[in-house]
Amino acid sequence: MTDSPLEDTAFPVDVTASERVFDGLVWDIRRDTFDYNGSPVTREYMDHTGAVAVLALDDHDRVLLIRQYRHPVGLREWELPAGLLDVDGEDPLVAAQRELEEEADLRAEDWHVLSEFATSPGGNNEVIRIYVARDVSASHGDFERAEEEADIEVAWVALDDVVDAVLARRLQNPSLAIGVLAAHASRARGWATLAPADIPWDRHPKRRPAP
Incomplete structure (x- = not known):
């Protein structure tokens, strides 16, 4: 442990591509590609309003x-x-x-x-x-x-x-x-x-x- 507070921290990444792959009645599914540790990573996730x-x-x-x-x-x-x-x-x-x-x-x-x-x-x-x-x-x-x-x-x-x-x-x-x-x-x-x-x-x- 460090002396800094125990908390989640924002971590901006370079999103190189983003598209909505499913348009739902309430929520959509989005596919993002981003650079992480020098390599491209693709993830799909439900895009939610909160x-x-x-x-x-x-x-x-x-x-x-x-x-x-x-x-x-x-x-x-x-x-x-x-x-x-x-x-x-x-x-x-x-x-x-x-x-x-x-x-x-x-x-x-x-x-x-x-x-x-x-x-x-x-x-x-x-x-x-x-x-x-x-x-x-x-x-x-x-x-x-x-x-x-x-x-x-x-x-x-x-x-x-x-x-x-x-x-x-x-x-x-x-x-x-x-x-x-x-x-x-x-x-x-x-x-x-x-x-x-x-x-x-x-x-x-x-x-x-x-x-």
Whole structure:
């Protein structure tokens, strides 16, 4: 170990060719060729917009969970409210607030950044920012839910009970697992690890400042 912080660092490479080889309904597949250690390397990956998720907590340290069907894994998963950053120019915090209203008919007054993670950095460029939302109330929104969202179930569950379910391998959604484990650890530290809700998202591959 060195004296520098333990952190992921940006590493620009010279991309010599880039093409979209599959144009999907939601995500595309891109093929890049780049120079690395003096040799050309070609990689294909899913090109993703990124996403946000919301860990909403009430005054009793209960977490808001939603359950919906996820076809690739054939499961009705318990998850955190979440959504894609697919509105051009939309601020991630605004997207998170919108998703909480659209999926759970809730709004929150207090927002902080809890965690960020890359879902599968060897195969896609998807990154997710998880917010903690508190001081929650009903939004009385009138959102028409369709497809997999049409039969969403909502539950408030004690944070410790959700952590137990993750550790027992009964829940596998990554945003949920990372979110509740991070919240559990942050709470033990007096929530000192939380960051302001509007901090720049420099580790998002599409928002990263130019070198």
